Each structure stands twice: as structure tokens, then as C-alpha cells.
Amino acid sequence: MTRKQNKNIMSTSSDSLLCFQHCEKVNIFCFMVPYNCPICRSDLSGTDMAIPPFRIPNPLTCEPNNFSLVIKPTFGSFIRDFKRGDLLHIALSNSKSMIFEFNENGISSSSASSHLNWTNFLCISLSALPYRFEDLDEILETTKVMDIWAAERYDDLHNNCFDYVISVLNASLQNSSFKLTKLQLTQDVISPAINKTIRLLSIIRNVLDNGFFLQRTLAEPAVSS
Numbered sequence: 001m002t003r004k005q006n007k008n009i010m011s012t013s014s015d016s017l018l019c020f021q022h023c024e025k026v027n028i029f030c031f032m033v034p035y036n037c038p039i040c041r042s043d044l045s046g047t048d049m050a051i052p053p054f055r056i057p058n059p060l061t062c063e064p065n066n067f068s069l070v071i072k073p074t075f076g077s078f079i080r081d082f083k084r085g086d087l088l089h090i091a092l093s094n095s096k097s098m099i100f101e102f103n104e105n106g107i108s109s110s111s112a113s114s115h116l117n118w119t120n121f122l123c124i125s126l127s128a129l130p131y132r133f134e135d136l137d138e139i140l141e142t143t144k145v146m147d148i149w150a151a152e153r154y155d156d157l158h159n160n161c162f163d164y165v166i167s168v169l170n171a172s173l174q175n176s177s178f179k180l181t182k183l184q185l186t187q188d189v190i191s192p193a194i195n196k197t198i199r200l201l202s203i204i205r206n207v208l209d210n211g212f213f214l215q216r217t218l219a220e221p222a223v224s225s
Ligand SMILES: [Zn+2]
Pocket: 022, 023, 024, 037, 038, 039, 040, 041, 042
């Protein structure tokens, strides 16, 4: 950050996206509240804001929770490169938040301190899904020695990370007469999370480029948790 930019900034917190409204029904997104309103140019320290700055929860995390479905782009990163339709890599975490994943190297499991290839990913708690799972720890451990998840059995189309996750989830479903499909998991869980993330990423990229982003609104702030 240059000295000039620094002088224009009231707050120095840059961890998460902020949103506020000043003189118009326009959401002003930023990482740091500017001294002057980008719309009316008045000094923000001297006037009341229609909606004071509030933090927009960041859906991306670098720390998995336990018993979660974790999702990231197969190539590149959510923030930098991701766009609708890009390939996704998915995996599961156990009760100790270790990520179990299947790719061309077979099964790997990594603890919070060692999953270097997992940064800024989506983490969806399995308890938020409309299904109940049990014995997930044991089932995940068993997959490490199963032939079907050996490196040489990996196939981009027919035996990939989605097949792995679906297989583990189905093995641990309490109601064994019901089987989850790739389509269901995608439609019910992954797509809604990705759509929400894409909306937020477009705002974040605009803020990174311009310092702020203006979003005209007729009613409520459009982005909420
Ligand atoms: Zn204003």
C-alpha cells in the first residue's frame, strides 16, 4: 500500500469485507472504510451513516471444521481464478478435522497443520445436510487400504473425488435404504454454496481492483450470511 492510499483510509482492518450505506440506498463494499463517501464525497467521520459498517462473513476458510465437506477449485484458487463451471475438488474431514481426499495419488489424509494444498476453501458441516451419518471416522480410515481408492484406480471421469465422497457418505448414512447421488449432492449442497461464493467473489474482486464497490439496492443489503 502506498503512503497516499494510506492517508485516505480511516480504519486499518483488512481481514474481511465491510459493507455500509451513507447518503443513498447504495451498498458500499470495502476492506477499509474510506475517509470520504465515494458517492457524495463528504467526510465520513463527521456524518451519520444510514447503515454503519458491518462485516460480511467470509465463506472461505483455511481451517477445516470436523465432519465437513470441503470444496476447492481443482486448479488455481477461489479468489484469484475461479469462475462458474470450473472443475471442483471435494473431500471430507473426520472428527479431528483431518481432511481425507482421493486424487491421482490415491487417498491422503492430512491434519490441520499439514494440508498445505488447502487454503481458502469452502467448508460445509455435514450436520447442516438433511441426512444423518454415523461411523464416519472408521469408514474414512478404512478407505486408506481399499483397492478401489488406490492411485492407479483413479480416473478423471469414472473414479474421482466425487465418487470417493459419495461412496463414503453412503457407507455412513444411517438410513441405508436411501443412497445419495452425485446429482443430489451437487444440486442440494455444492451448487448453492458455489453460487453464493461466486456472488461474493465478484464483489471482492471489484473491491481489490478499485478499493470499493457500489451496489445499488432497493431494500436490504443484498449480501448477508
Ligand atoms: Zn455519501
